[in-house]
Amino acid sequence: MNALDIRSLMIDLPAPAGRTPILRGVDLALQPGRIHGLAGESGSGKTMTGLAVLGLLPSGAHTGGRITLGDTDLLALTPGRLNAIRGRQVGMVFQDPSSSLHPMLSVGRQLTDHLRHHLHLDRKAARTRAADLLAQVRIPNPEEALDRYPHQFSGGMRQRIAIAIAVACEPRVLIADEPTTALDVTVQAGVLRLLRRLCDDLGLAILLITHDLGVMSALADQVSVMRDGLVVETGTRARVLTDPQHPYTRSLLDALPGNARPADPPAPATGPGEAAPGDRDEPTRSTP
Amino acid sequence: MNQTTDDTLDTAATTARPVSRLLARLPRVWRSPLAAVGALLVLGWLIVVIAAPLLAPHDPLAQDLPPLAPPGAGHWFGTDELGRDVFSRVLYGARVSIPLALLLVVLSLLIGGTLGACAGFFGRWVDEIVMRIADLVFAFPTVILAMVVVAALGASLQNAVLAVLIVSWPSYARVTRGLVLGIRNREFVLSGRLLGFSAFRSLRVDVLPNLLGPILVLATLDIGTAMLLLSGLSFLGLGAKPPTPEWGAMVADGTQQFDSWWIGVFPGLAILTVVLAFNFLGDALRDALDPRTARSIGDGRAHAGHVEGERAA
Amino acid sequence: MSRRWVPSSGAGGRLRPSARGHHPLARFLARRAATAVLLALGVTLVTFALTNLVPGDPAAANLGQRAIGDPAIVAQFRHQYGLDKPLPAQYLTYLGNLLHGDLGESQQSHQPVLDDLDAVVPATLELAGAAIVPSLLIGVAFGVIAALRRNRFTDQVLRLFSLLGVSVPTFWLALLAYYLFFYRLGWAPGSGRISPDLTAPRHITGLYTVDAALTGQWPVFWSAVTHLILPALVLTAYTVGLLTRFTRSAVLEVLDQDFVRAARAKGLPSRTVLFQYVLRAASVPIITVAGLAFGNLLSGTVLVESIFAWPGLGAYAYRSATTLDLPAVMGVGLVVGLVYVTVNLIVDVLYGVIDPRVRAQ
Numbered sequence: 001m002n003a004l005d006i007r008s009l010m011i012d013l014p015a016p017a018g019r020t021p022i023l024r025g026v027d028l029a030l031q032p033g034r035i036h037g038l039a040g041e042s043g044s045g046k047t048m049t050g051l052a053v054l055g056l057l058p059s060g061a062h063t064g065g066r067i068t069l070g071d072t073d074l075l076a077l078t079p080g081r082l083n084a085i086r087g088r089q090v091g092m093v094f095q096d097p098s099s100s101l102h103p104m105l106s107v108g109r110q111l112t113d114h115l116r117h118h119l120h121l122d123r124k125a126a127r128t129r130a131a132d133l134l135a136q137v138r139i140p141n142p143e144e145a146l147d148r149y150p151h152q153f154s155g156g157m158r159q160r161i162a163i164a165i166a167v168a169c170e171p172r173v174l175i176a177d178e179p180t181t182a183l184d185v186t187v188q189a190g191v192l193r194l195l196r197r198l199c200d201d202l203g204l205a206i207l208l209i210t211h212d213l214g215v216m217s218a219l220a221d222q223v224s225v226m227r228d229g230l231v232v233e234t235g236t237r238a239r240v241l242t243d244p245q246h247p248y249t250r251s252l253l254d255a256l257p258g259n260a261r262p263a264d265p266p267a268p269a270t271g272p273g274e275a276a277p278g279d280r281d282e283p284t285r286s287t288p
Numbered sequence: 289m290n291q292t293t294d295d296t297l298d299t300a301a302t303t304a305r306p307v308s309r310l311l312a313r314l315p316r317v318w319r320s321p322l323a324a325v326g327a328l329l330v331l332g333w334l335i336v337v338i339a340a341p342l343l344a345p346h347d348p349l350a351q352d353l354p355p356l357a358p359p360g361a362g363h364w365f366g367t368d369e370l371g372r373d374v375f376s377r378v379l380y381g382a383r384v385s386i387p388l389a390l391l392l393v394v395l396s397l398l399i400g401g402t403l404g405a406c407a408g409f410f411g412r413w414v415d416e417i418v419m420r421i422a423d424l425v426f427a428f429p430t431v432i433l434a435m436v437v438v439a440a441l442g443a444s445l446q447n448a449v450l451a452v453l454i455v456s457w458p459s460y461a462r463v464t465r466g467l468v469l470g471i472r473n474r475e476f477v478l479s480g481r482l483l484g485f486s487a488f489r490s491l492r493v494d495v496l497p498n499l500l501g502p503i504l505v506l507a508t509l510d511i512g513t514a515m516l517l518l519s520g521l522s523f524l525g526l527g528a529k530p531p532t533p534e535w536g537a538m539v540a541d542g543t544q545q546f547d548s549w550w551i552g553v554f555p556g557l558a559i560l561t562v563v564l565a566f567n568f569l570g571d572a573l574r575d576a577l578d579p580r581t582a583r584s585i586g587d588g589r590a591h592a593g594h595v596e597g598e599r600a601a
Numbered sequence: 602m603s604r605r606w607v608p609s610s611g612a613g614g615r616l617r618p619s620a621r622g623h624h625p626l627a628r629f630l631a632r633r634a635a636t637a638v639l640l641a642l643g644v645t646l647v648t649f650a651l652t653n654l655v656p657g658d659p660a661a662a663n664l665g666q667r668a669i670g671d672p673a674i675v676a677q678f679r680h681q682y683g684l685d686k687p688l689p690a691q692y693l694t695y696l697g698n699l700l701h702g703d704l705g706e707s708q709q710s711h712q713p714v715l716d717d718l719d720a721v722v723p724a725t726l727e728l729a730g731a732a733i734v735p736s737l738l739i740g741v742a743f744g745v746i747a748a749l750r751r752n753r754f755t756d757q758v759l760r761l762f763s764l765l766g767v768s769v770p771t772f773w774l775a776l777l778a779y780y781l782f783f784y785r786l787g788w789a790p791g792s793g794r795i796s797p798d799l800t801a802p803r804h805i806t807g808l809y810t811v812d813a814a815l816t817g818q819w820p821v822f823w824s825a826v827t828h829l830i831l832p833a834l835v836l837t838a839y840t841v842g843l844l845t846r847f848t849r850s851a852v853l854e855v856l857d858q859d860f861v862r863a864a865r866a867k868g869l870p871s872r873t874v875l876f877q878y879v880l881r882a883a884s885v886p887i888i889t890v891a892g893l894a895f896g897n898l899l900s901g902t903v904l905v906e907s908i909f910a911w912p913g914l915g916a917y918a919y920r921s922a923t924t925l926d927l928p929a930v931m932g933v934g935l936v937v938g939l940v941y942v943t944v945n946l947i948v949d950v951l952y953g954v955i956d957p958r959v960r961a962q
Contacts, residue, residue, distance in 0.1 A: 054866050087868030094866075099859035104881050104956050113877070114867035149957040165867065322761075424647055427640075427941050428934065431900035432918050436930060439922035516770055520904055523772045524919060539773050543908060549780055556773030563768040571764065 003069070003205035004030040004053065004090075004173045010064035011048055011057065011229075022048050024229040025065070030173060030205035035196065037208045037220030037237070039252070044226040046209045050175040053207075054092055055082045069173065088118040091166030095178040097158035101150040107134075108146030111165055118169045133164040137194055156187035160194060167198060174198075175207045180215060192219050213256060217241055225249045320575070326568025333562055336382045344376035348533045356548045366550035368541060374550060377533035378558050384534045386562060388445070389515040392452055393507050396514075399453070400460025401503060407461065408468030409491055419465070422458035430455045431520060438526040445534070448527035452517045456510070463506055464499060471498050501577050509570035512563035519559050535559050625960045629953045637946040644938030645699060648931050649692050695931070704935070705928030709920065714932040717917065722936060723807025724794060725906070725913035729898045730808075731833040736840035737891060743841070744848020744887075745880070748856065759845060766842020772904040775835045779908055782831060789831045792910035795824040832909045836901050840894045847890040851883045858882065884955055892948040896941060 006028040012019045023045045030036050040046045051057050053067055053074060067074040069089060074082065094100035102110060111130040115121055121129065127146065134142035137160040139153075150158055159179060166174055176195060180188040196219055199206050208220055216223055217237065224234040225248065233246040244250045336343060345362075346353070355371040357363060365374035407418040425433070437451035471477060477494045485493065519536030521527040528534035535555040542552015679685045686694070698705065704714035747759040782789040790796060794809055802812035802821050810829070813822035855861065856879060864878045903915035914933065921929035952959045 056862055056866060083868050083870065085868065086866055092863070092866040094859055094863055096859060100863040102860040102864070102878055102882065103958060105877070106957075113873070114869055117869060117873070151958050151961070162863075165863075424643075427644065427647070427938055429896055429900040429903075429937060431903045432922075432933070432937060435903070435919060435922045436934075439925060443923075512768060519770060520772060523770075523904065524907075526923070536770075536772070539770070539776060543776055546780065546784060552773070552776050552780075556770055556776065559770045559773065560768055563770075564764065567764055567768050571760075 001032075002029045003032045004028075004207070005068040006049070006053070006065070007068070008065035009049065009052060009067065011045070011052060012062050013058060014060040019062070022061075022229055023052070026226070026229070026231050028207070028224055028231065028234075030207055031222075032172065032205050033199060033203045034221040035199050035206040035208050035219050036222045036224065037210065037216040038224050038226060039210060039213060039216050040226035041211060045229040046211075046226050047177055049226070050092065050177050050207060050209050053173070053175060054086050054090055055079070056092075084118075087114045087166075087171070088169045089171050090173045090175065091169070091171040092175045093159070093162050093166045093177065093179050096182040097155060097162045098150070098182070100162055101158055103150055106147055106149055107153075107161055110150075111146070111161075111168060114165075115168050129168070130164075133168055134161070136198075137161070137164045138190075139164075154187075155183050156191060159183060159191050163191070163194060163198070167202065167204070170202065171204070173205045173207070175209070177209045178211070179208070181210070181212065188215070189218075195219065213241075213252065225252065320572050322568045323572030326565045326572065329561060329565030330569060333382055333386060333565065336379055337386050340379045340383050344373075344379045346373035346376040348372065348377040348380040349531050356545065358548070359550050365554045366548065368538075368548070368551045369545055374538075374554055377538060378535070378554050381533045381535045381538065381555060381558065382562075384445070384528065384532060385515055385519060385536075385559070388449055388518060389511050389562075392449055392456065392514040392518070393511050395453055396456040396510070397460050397503065397507050400457030401464045401499070403457070404461030404464030405468050405491065405495065405499070408465035409472060409487070409495065415465070418461055422461050425455060425458045430517060434517065434521055435524065435526060438521060443526045443529065445522075445528045445532065448518060448521045451521065451526075452514060455517070456514065459510070460503070460506065464503065467499050467502055468495055471495050505570055505574045505577060508566055508573055511566040512570075515559060515563055515566075625957075626953060629960045630950060633946060633949045633953070636949075637942050640942045640945070641939055644942060645696060645935060646692070648934035648938060649695055699935075704932045707921070707929040707932075708926045709924055709929065714928050717929065718914075718932050718936060719807070721912060721914045721917045724911060725899070725902050725915060727794075727808045727810065728829065728832055728836070728902060728905075728911060728913060729895070731829045732836035732840060732898055733895055735833075736837045736844060736894065739837075740841040740844025740894075741848050741887060743845040745852055747845065747849040748852035749875075751853065756849075760849070763842040763845035763849075766838045766840075767846065768842075769838060771835065771839055771901045772908065774838055775832070775905045775908040778831055778835050790824070790827050792908075794828050794911065795821060796828075799824055832905050832911060835905055836898055839901060840898060843894050843897065844887075844890060848883070848887050851886040851890075852879060854886075855879050855882045881955065885952060888948055888951050888955075892944050895944055899937060899940065 006026055009023050009026040009028075010021070011023040012021045014020075026045070026049055028036065028038070028049070038046045038049065048057065052063060055074065055077075057063070063075055065075070069085065072085075074085065077085070101107075108127060108130055111133060112121075112123075112126040115126045115129060116123070119126075130146055131142040134145055139145050139157060139160060145153075150161070153161065159182075163176075163179070174195075179195065180191050183191060192215065195206060195208070198204055208216070210216060220237045222234065223237050223240040224231045225240070225246065226232065227248050233240060233244065233249045235245075240249060241253065244253055349372065351371040353363060353367045353371045353373055355367055355369050357367045359366040363373045363375060365378060367373055368377075403418045407415040433455050434448070434451040437454055438447050441447040441450070472495065477490060480490050480494050481487075518527060519534070519539070522534045522536030523540045525537075525540065528537050530537065535558055538555035539552045539559075542549070542555070545551050676685075695705075702715060704718070706712065707714050707717050710717055743759050743763070747756045747763075750756045779789075779792075783791055795801065799821050802809060802816050802818050805812045805815055809825035810822060813819070813825055860882070861874065861878055864874045869877075899915075902911075902913055903918060905911070906913045906915040907919070914936065917929070918933045918937075920926070921933055
């Protein structure tokens with residue numbers, strides 16, 4: 001039973017001359033307790049796919065197809081009913097925590113306002129739960145942290161807080177849009193581990209949107225590759241990354257520095273400076 | 289790849305010919321009806337400025353018509369208490385007010401902009417001095433400060449212009465400084481310096497072209513403010529001296545001749561249309577600008593932490 | 602959540618140390634108040650410097666033709682007003698007097714400047730107050746509505762109206778309003794603060810409306826209110842235009858921010874997102890504009906008071922400036938400067954209350 005089913009999703013946006021198609025029939029299926037990576041370059045439409053699930057597309061967007069959560073078609077819901085789903089059944093983590101957290105509201109406030117709205121908790125219960133959440137995402141001194149403001153935390157901590165906010169109401173699905181792209185490399189691993197842990201512990205279905213194949217290889221169970229508004233390849237991580245079927249996937253993988261070829265068993269000791277087989281002298285296309 | 293709205297990693301400095309970017313957007317500007325109206329009005333008034341002697345039916349200073357005659361044939365805007373044709377005076381008034389307002393803005397821009405750019409670019413004590421003086425000016429309401437200056441120097445149109453200049457330049461300085469600070473540390477400027485550009489060359493070649501767009505918008509919006517201030521001073525009797533046909537002074541005349549409403553109403557209407565026209569234009573220009581820089585003017589003039597003078601967007 | 606995790610400290614970062622001390626707001630307020638006092642001092646210095654460095658000679662402006670010719674009279678005039686002492690000494694004397702509440706004597710009215718100000722400042726305050734409150738409410742509301750209905754019909758209309766508001770010459774609008782509503786239609790009362798057949802209420806605050814209400818003189822109260830309407834309305838025109846424009850752009854800018862989208866992604870109702878997230882962030886620039894608008898109002902009063910024969914600070918400033926009545930001009934400059942410093946202080950304090958990042962500085 002899929003947690004989230006996206007079928008033939010089509011989106012077009014208004015443009016100066018007519019309309020531009022952004023998604024042209026995207027198919028995706030998320031399973032509970034699994035991380036599904038969605039890879040692609042800028043402009044492939046991967047972020048739009050994530051936004052479409054929550055109905056957060058820019059105004060004027062037209063959508064087609066179905067997005068099924070359980071037995072509900074999200075695209076057919078009224079705004080009111082969609083709002084009941086947002087935050088409660090489906091959570092979202094955005095790319096840059098320094099702009100996705102409100103600078104003037106305390107961390108506790110941002111954790112509890114939707115908690116209280118969706119779960120009807122009183123102030124005390126909500127606060128306890130918020131402190132729990134912060135502890136879960138490994139924020140030190142959770143009780144004190146509740147009264148602090150986002151600018152008082154480092155980038156990695158802020159993203160953890162954002163993740164805590166997203167999973168606060170125990171949603172079934174979590175959409176993570178480039179969750180580590182805006183973070184220091186040294187901090188990324190911790191956040192990724194956190195996502196994995198939450199996925200395992202809470203049985204979340206996570207849609208991990210990223211252009212970074214390295215992140216993908218570290219975390220995803222399933223991988224879909226997008227290009228120009230279509231999914232060109234889907235499969236398990238192992239299969240897609242070691243035996244890509246579609247030429248585009250192959251070119252993406254080839255663009256990585258050879259010794260970053262993911263999911264390979266640790267290479268037998270090659271001397272420093274020796275290129276791994278298949279390495280080509282091309283600069284990386286994507287930057288973290 | 290084509291640009292989509294999910295392209296959030298906009299770290300690249302888009303610097304190629306910023307002025308030409310503004311110019312490339314201009315055709316879109318004219319689609320806005322307000323911009324078109326504004327442009328037409330401005331054009332119309334500029335024609336009046338140039339061709340007033342040809343358009344005016346009477347000599348603005350001649351007092352040979354029946355005094356206090358209501359609008360009618362031969363004197364469309366009526367006549368004032370000395371028998372002068374209001375319509376002709378309004379037309380000639382354009383030659384007084386509009387060029388002065390334009391001059392004012394150009395001077396404020398040059399003085400304020402240069403000082404602000406230097407303050408932003410060189411920093412440290414240059415910055416301190418310029419900004420403190422600007423703060424001082426901002427600490428007083430414009431009209432009152434201008435009033436004191438004119439009263440001290442003697443009431444005349446030149447002194448009124450000087451007074452408005454004194455209260456106007458700080459806005460430009462502040463905005464320019466903000467813009468320069470934003471640009472100064474962008475990579476293309478730094479690489480210029482590393483290549484050995486002198487400070488002045490860097491300023492001229494790298495920084496200035498990026499300032500032109502926002503400053504142009506600011507100036508256009510400011511013409512209206514300059515005109516309001518100038519005519520306000522004349523209204524108070526601190527500007528143009530009679531018999532010069534200046535619109536503010538004419539409105540003041542109107543307050544003395546209450547029954548003859550046409551004496552005060554038409555000149556004020558003229559002021560309104562000119563200011564409105566430039567504001568339409570300025571708004572349209574600002575809408576055409578790259579949104580990031582558009583934010584730094586007008587809206588950005590009210591800088592957090594200070595209550596500034598009354599320069600409005 | 603089923604399991605409680607023991608927080609560890611190695612999870613990728615530490616909490617940044619908070620601002621020194623446990624009461625950042627109190628420290629912030631103290632700092633701002635200290636700055637305000639310094640600014641006030643600066644204002645006195647500037648007022649003094651400006652009015653003494655202007656080229657005009659006050660003696661020439663105040664003495665008649667004949668008196669100017671007589672050096673003894675001129676010397677006596679200069680001595681009487683302390684104009685023959687060196688400047689720094691004059692400033693110190695001035696400062697000392699200020700602290701005793703002595704602002705000197707007006708050369709025009711031959712009364713203490715403090716008394717003059719006491720009479721005119723409340724009149725302008727009442728007018729400015731009557732204008733700023735509705736302007737704020739209407740202007741901010743219009744700006745928010747325009748932003749939410751961006752580019753639709755309501756927005757276009759509101760933008761047009763606000764553009765009109767800031768383009769209209771205040772003195773002309775005053776003339777027009779007075780002519781139309783008083784002279785022609787007779788709807789509004791004539792000039793002045795109350796009807797000529799009534800006497801002013803006992804001076805408690807100097808605000809006729811408040812004083813009349815406090816002493817129960819309801820006819821006077823009503824007269825004061827009706828006399829306020831027209832001039833306040835004229836002043837409102839520009840202020841509402843200004844506030845609408847700035848509020849609109851402030852809100853638009855906030856609407857583009859990520860945290861608004863994130864708030865919607867949490868499933869919060871639109872009203873909560875608007876008031877708790879959007880308006881909270883937009884209130885910082887809006888407060889700034891409100892301060893700016895108030896300053897603008899003071900300027901506007903100079904133009905409006907003459908037409909409505911309103912005996913306020915604007916008219917007094919005009920008289921003093923044109924006669925180079927130095928003590929009076931200094932008095933005006935002082936009052937105005939102090940008002941600005943106070944408004945700045947209030948604005949700064951509000952920033953600190955709303956935005957925790959400001960408090961931490």
